[in-house]
Structures are given as C-alpha cells and as structure tokens.
Amino acid sequence: MGGGTAGWMTAASLCKFLKNLHVRIRLIESEQIGTVGVGEATIPPIMEFIRALGVDENDCIRKTQSTFKLGIEFRDWTRLGHSYMHPFGQTGLEMGPVAFSAYWLKARRAGKASRLEDYSLQAAAAYSGKFMRPVPAANSPLAGITYALHFDASLFARYLRAFAEGRGVERTEGRVKSVSLKPEDGFIDALTLESGERIEADLYIDCSGFRGLLIEDALHTGYEHWNHWLPCDRAAAVPCERSGPLSSYTRATAKTAGWQWRIPLQHRVGNGYVYSSGFVSDTLAQDELLASIEGKALADPLKLQFATGRRKRFWNKNCVAIGLSSGFLEPLESTSIHLIQRGITMLLTLFPDRNFRTAEIDRYNKIFTAEYERVRDFLILHYSQTERDDGELWRYCRNVPLPDSLQERIDLFRSHGRILREDFELFPAQSWLYVMVGQNIMPQSDDPLVDILDPALVEDNLTNIRNVVRQCAEAMPLHEDFIRQNCPAVAVPG
Numbered sequence: 121m122g123g124g125t126a127g128w129m130t131a132a133s134l135c136k137f138l139k140n141l142h143v144r145i146r147l148i149e150s151e152q153i154g155t156v157g158v159g160e161a162t163i164p165p166i167m168e169f170i171r172a173l174g175v176d177e178n179d180c181i182r183k184t185q186s187t188f189k190l191g192i193e194f195r196d197w198t199r200l201g202h203s204y205m206h207p208f209g210q211t212g213l214e215m216g217p218v219a220f221s222a223y224w225l226k227a228r229r230a231g232k233a234s235r236l237e238d239y240s241l242q243a244a245a246a247y248s249g250k251f252m253r254p255v256p257a258a259n260s261p262l263a264g265i266t267y268a269l270h271f272d273a274s275l276f277a278r279y280l281r282a283f284a285e286g287r288g289v290e291r292t293e294g295r296v297k298s299v300s301l302k303p304e305d306g307f308i309d310a311l312t313l314e315s316g317e318r319i320e321a322d323l324y325i326d327c328s329g330f331r332g333l334l335i336e337d338a339l340h341t342g343y344e345h346w347n348h349w350l351p352c353d354r355a356a357a358v359p360c361e362r363s364g365p366l367s368s369y370t371r372a373t374a375k376t377a378g379w380q381w382r383i384p385l386q387h388r389v390g391n392g393y394v395y396s397s398g399f400v401s402d403t404l405a406q407d408e409l410l411a412s413i414e415g416k417a418l419a420d421p422l423k424l425q426f427a428t429g430r431r432k433r434f435w436n437k438n439c440v441a442i443g444l445s446s447g448f449l450e451p452l453e454s455t456s457i458h459l460i461q462r463g464i465t466m467l468l469t470l471f472p473d474r475n476f477r478t479a480e481i482d483r484y485n486k487i488f489t490a491e492y493e494r495v496r497d498f499l500i501l502h503y504s505q506t507e508r509d510d511g512e513l514w515r516y517c518r519n520v521p522l523p524d525s526l527q528e529r530i531d532l533f534r535s536h537g538r539i540l541r542e543d544f545e546l547f548p549a550q551s552w553l554y555v556m557v558g559q560n561i562m563p564q565s566d567d568p569l570v571d572i573l574d575p576a577l578v579e580d581n582l583t584n585i586r587n588v589v590r591q592c593a594e595a596m597p598l599h600e601d602f603i604r605q606n607c608p609a610v611a612v613p614g
C-alpha cells in the first residue's frame with residue numbers, strides 16, 4: 121500500500137528475493153495523493169541495497185541525477201561560526217589494542233594532534249570537492265573509501281518501479297477508500313478502492329506515508345511522540361540552481377529555529393529548512409529559506425508537517441509499516457531511507473507464513489524499537505550539546521532532560537573518552553566520536569590504556585596518517601570530473 125520511496129523499495133526487494141516463493145505482489149498507489157516528494161540524502165548502506173538488487177550502480181546514478189556523498193558538514197551547531205564534518209568510513213588507525221580515538225584525544229589535549237577530520241580521507245576529499253570509488257591499494261585509505269548518494273527521490277522511486285514492474289509486481293492506480301478487518305482476530309481482511317475493487321492479501325505492507333492508513337487508521341496501533349526531545353515539526357523545501365563546484369557532501373546549517381539542508385544533485389540543489397513551529401512562523405521560515413539559497417529557485421517551496429516519534433508497533437497482526445507510516449525522525453543524519461531498508465531486511469529475515477506467529481512479530485518490533493531509539497539519541501546529541509544561546513529553540517534544547525540511554529553515552533565519553541556501542545547499531549563508534557567532539561564535549565581524563573604506547577610513536581603515527589590522507593585526497597579526481605567520466609545524468613524524462 122503506497123508507491124513512495126518506501127513502497128517501491130519494498131516492492132523491488134520482495135520481487136527480487138521472494139522470486140522462488142511464487143508470491144503475488146501488488147502495489148496500490150494514488151497519483152492524486154502523490155508522495156512526500158523529499159528524501160534525497162542517504163547513508164552508505166544504500167549502496168548495499170542497490171548492489172543487492174543486482175542493478176548497475178552507474179545506471180542507477182545516471183537515471184536518478186545522483187551525486188556521491190562522503191559525509192555531512194554541520195555548520196553553526198556548536199556555536200555560530202563553528203563547523204565540523206561527520207564523514208563516513210574509517211578515521212585513523214588503531215595502535216595495537218588502543219583505539220584511534222583514545223590516543224588522538226590524548227594527543228589533542230597535549231596540542232600534538234590536529235582536528236579529527238585531518239585523519240579521514242572522506243573528510244579531506246569532501247572538503248576539497250574530490251571523489252572516487254575505492255581502489256585495490258593495499259594499506260591505503262583509497263581502498264576503503266566509503267560513500268552514499270544524493271538522489272532525486274521521485275526519480276529513484278521511478279527507477280525502482282521499472283525494476284519491480286519488470287519482475288512481475290502489479291501496480292494498481294487508485295485510492296484506497298476503506299479497510300475491512302476480520303471479525304475473529306482483527307487482522308486486515310481487504311482494502312476497497314474508490315473504484316469499488318476489493319483487494320485481499322495475506323500480508324499487507326503499509327507504505328502509505330505519515331498517515332499510516334493501515335497500521336493506524338485501520339489497526340489503531342498508537343504512536344509514541346518524541347517532539348519534547350526533537351521539537352522540529354515542519355519543513356519547507358525548495359530546489360534551486362547550483363552555483364559553484366559540485367560538492368560531495370550534505371550540508372546542515374543550524375538556524376535560529378531549526379536547520380537548513382543543502383543537497384547537491386547533478387541537475388539542481390535541494391534545500392530545506394527544518395524548523396519548530398513553536399519558535400518561528402511558517403512565513404518567516406519560508407522567507408529565511410528563500411533568502412539563503414545559492415541560486416534561482418526552481419519551484420515554489422513545498423510545505424511539510426511531521427510528528428517526530430515512532431509507531432508503538434511496527435508490525436501489528438498481518439500488517440508491517442515501512443517508511444513514514446512506521447514513524448519519523450527528522451533528516452539531520454539522513455536516516456529515514458535507511459530505516460526503510462532495515463525494515464525490508466528484517467521482514468525478509470523474519471518472513472511470516474500465514475500463521476503470523478508472535479515470536480517473529482515480537483522480535484521485529486523489539487529490534488526496530490531499538491534502531492529507532494538509537495537514531496533518536498544520535499539526533500538529540502546534536503541539539504542538546506550546543507553552546508548556542510541566540511534563540512528560544514537552542515535554549516530549550518540545552519535544558520531538556522535527555523533520555524537515559526543518551527545520558528549514559530555522554531557520561532561515558534566525558535569520563536575517559538569511551539564510546540558505547542550496542543550490537544547491530546547503525547552508526548559506528550567514529551560517528552559518535554565526530555559528533556561528540558564536534559559539539560565540544562571534552563573527556564575529563566584520558567583512557568589509561570594509551571599509556572602503553574610510546575608517545576614519540578604516537579606522534580609519528582599521527583603525522584603519517586595525516587600526510588597519507590592529504591596525499592590521497594590530492595590524488596583523487598574532482599567529484600564533478602568523476603561523475604562526467606563515469607555516470608553523467610541522462611536527461612530527466614517529463
């Protein structure tokens with residue numbers, strides 16, 4: 121149910137991986153209702169999704185106007201005028217049992233290390249507008265280049281639609297008017313379209329967007345709101361012409377009542393102001409957005425409203441909510457499309473038979489609850505650890521009591537610079553490190569294990585890593601040139 125990014129990603133995956141189960145997959149969508157129309161920045165696991173479908177990566181890039189993404193730059197989050205990068209991939213190298221973060225933090229305190237980004241090839245390449253895919257070069261960071269994509273969301277859905285329809289997914293254009301439940305167990309029995317057609321299925325996947333037509337309107341699953349921690353509840357989005365070279369990272373600039381994204385595509389730049397309606401009016405937010413884009417606006421701003429939080433159950437009876445119907449966490453770390461991908465992977469891992477036993481359903485809900493909460497904590501970290509005092513939003517976020525799970529992570533880092541990481545967690549320890557350091561959280565003491573290292577060797581190692589990173593970044597082609605040579609966009613079909 122639904123043909124946005126979530127609906128077509130799910131349909132494409134299910135028809136690919138359930139081919140031999142001889143299932144019949146139908147996707148219902150209504151052009152009249154349309155899709156949310158945003159969602160252009162991704163994180164590295166999306167590359168696994170594309171590869172697992174077996175499609176040619178360059179073909180997908182060409183047809184979706186994609187560019188490559190090496191990380192996210194955060195401007196003005198810690199304080200006005202300050203910026204830091206959260207790059208993908210590895211930073212530095214451990215020395216025996218000592219993590220890079222541990223000896224780097226100690227060296228930095230002693231004034232013997234430069235900023236964290238200098239030890240990451242992704243960050244160095246992003247800052248200099250470079251990109252290339254990894255190459256087999258032993259002991260070189262060039263072998264480990266980690267990237268994601270920025271793409272045009274509607275073209276990506278169209279690309280996946282062609283893939284899915286080519287493999288037997290039946291698309292039904294039409295508006296779902298009502299949903300009937302089975303009296304004996306409350307499971308979904310059928311959907312009825314405005315045309316009067318009745319559609320029955322064993323498993324219903326709700327990809328109907330924010331409203332959650334099946335999971336909420338029909339099954340009344342309930343929603344857990346998190347806007348007291350993440351108070352942004354609206355966005356205005358507008359594409360514009362690009363000025364300047366093609367960058368290889370997303371930019372997130374904090375503003376007085378929220379933050380603004382900048383996402384470079386091949387044919388345009390996506391911009392959006394995510395803000396809290398409690399702290400700025402829609403008109404002022406839109407004016408602020410339009411005043412700060414780099415080129416001519418290519419459309420009228422699109423207005424969006426959302427409620428941050430999650431569905432109380434993601435899988436309820438014979439219905440699984442994937443995409444915005446499952447919940448929403450604002451796009452600061454580009455995690456929504458990833459949560460779609462995780463939902464699909466877990467559904468395949470725990471794929472039900474017609475008995476819908478509770479063991480699988482409970483497991484799915486348990487894992488997904490944890491995934492949502494970890495991403496939530498990572499986002500709150502950006503807002504809460506700010507020194508900004510120039511707007512009500514920032515004062516509010518600085519003082520809001522944190523979830524215990526996040527407080528524990530911050531306390532552990534403040535104590536000895538250690539980073540807590542749970543099993544199966546999306547963000548690696550280094551992501552937390554970048555944001556903790558970027559938001560100026562300082563450990564009170566060094567990790568005692570660093571003392572097993574010879575300080576002269578540590579200094580040499582840091583200098584070597586920095587030099588290798590710089591040399592590799594210099595040797596990489598410009599992002600723009602790489603795209604021109606490998607995957608220039610095809611004209612956008614009307």
Ligand SMILES: Cc1cc2nc3c(=O)[nH]c(=O)nc-3n(C[C@H](O)[C@H](O)[C@H](O)COP(=O)(O)OP(=O)(O)OC[C@H]3O[C@@H](n4cnc5c(N)ncnc54)[C@H](O)[C@@H]3O)c2cc1C
Nearest residue numbers: 122123124125126155156159161296329443444451456457
């Ligand atoms: C401001 C903002 C910025 C974002 N930026 C990012 C980002 O940078 N990166 C990222 O990963 N994610 C981002 N997201 C999230 C991303 O946009 C979504 O995760 C993604 O688009 C999936 O949406 P969806 O398919 O669940 O819902 P939708 O796109 O809303 O699709 C819903 C589908 O259901 C259909 N439908 C609904 N009701 C009916 C009905 N009654 N009958 C028939 N059909 C119906 C519609 O026609 C449509 O096809 C952002 C979201 C917002 C709000």
